[in-house]
Every structure is written in structure tokens, then in C-alpha cells.
Amino acid sequence: MVSNDSLVELKLWRIKIQRSERIPNTGLEALDILSTSLPERMFSTLKRVKTYLRNTMSENRLNGLAMLFVHRNVNVNPEEVLNELTLRPRRVDLLL
Numbered sequence: 001m002v003s004n005d006s007l008v009e010l011k012l013w014r015i016k017i018q019r020s021e022r023i024p025n026t027g028l029e030a031l032d033i034l035s036t037s038l039p040e041r042m043f044s045t046l047k048r049v050k051t052y053l054r055n056t057m058s059e060n061r062l063n064g065l066a067m068l069f070v071h072r073n074v075n076v077n078p079e080e081v082l083n084e085l086t087l088r089p090r091r092v093d094l095l096l
Helices: 004-019 027-031 037-053 059-070 078-087
Strands: none
Touching: 037 059
16 A cells, blocks of 8 residues: 555656656666765764764763764874873873
């Protein structure tokens, strides 16, 4: 049984394809315009990170990792990161 929403969506797709200058040859080609892989990759990565680190990391650090993934184009200087980490009190000493 097909829902009314599905029929409406099908009609919208038909109208879109009819108005298009270039008609797609396959269903995947038709979806190229609509799909963006960045959010999918981000959520997939966040899911893996959360699964792996769920019990050992605070939400703040997990959010930081997610932000690093989202903003990959920002250059991170490892020395600055280490300097920042050494300023914060820790239960375990960082040995460098």
C-alpha cells in the first residue's frame, strides 16, 4: 500500500525531471543533486567516535573531536595543543 506522501513525492520528482535540462540516466544520477556526503560522513564518524569513547571521555572532549572533524580545513599546530593541555590540571601527569 502506497501512502499519499509517497505519491506526492513521486509527482514532485516527475515535475523536477521534466523541467530539467539534463535528464538523468539512472536513479542514482537523479539523486546526485540532492545528496551531500559531508553530513553523512560527519554523523558516521561521530557515531564511531561515540561508540569507541562513550565511557572514557566527557561530552566536552567528544564535541571537540566532532568539531575537529567538521572543520578539517583549519590547521592545528600540535605544539600549541600540547601547551594548552599542559596548562590544565590532570589526574595523570603528561610525560613528554
